[in-house]
Amino acid sequence: QGQLVESGGGLVQAGGSLRLSCAASGRTFSTYGMGWFRQAPGKEREFVAAIRWSGSSTYYADSVKGRFTISRDNAKNTVYLQMNSLKPEDTAVYYCAADKRSRRPVITTQPGEYDYWGQGTQVTVSS
Secondary structure (H helix, E strand, O other): OOOEEEOOOOEEOOOOOOEEEEEEEOOOOOOEEEEEEEOOOOOOOOOEEEEEOOOOEEEEEOOOOOOOEEEOOOOEEEEEEEEOOOOOOOOEEEEEHHHHHHOOOOOOOOOHOOOOEEEEEEEEOOO
């Protein structure tokens, strides 16, 4: 059984930066596509960014493009989300997720296509 644990959330002023980490354990996630999602109070969970299993391609929501960067270190079984130029509207609980279809050639933005989820980490951006 696999497990994902996020860390790195916190309180930051608008314009600041945070780096989230997602550590995988219990199985090797190196062949799984990985994604980051977020959910603000009263809103549905939304896609933020995703990375192919090999790291060769990435995809971002328009709202974070140019500010956020997703990356992975398969040797460490860890995925990262570097968040720069943060805005108050980025405030949410951030979740990482894994798509267990091994070596899938495409990136998916749909939460229902991810099989493993972390518990989430809170990011709060003050104005």
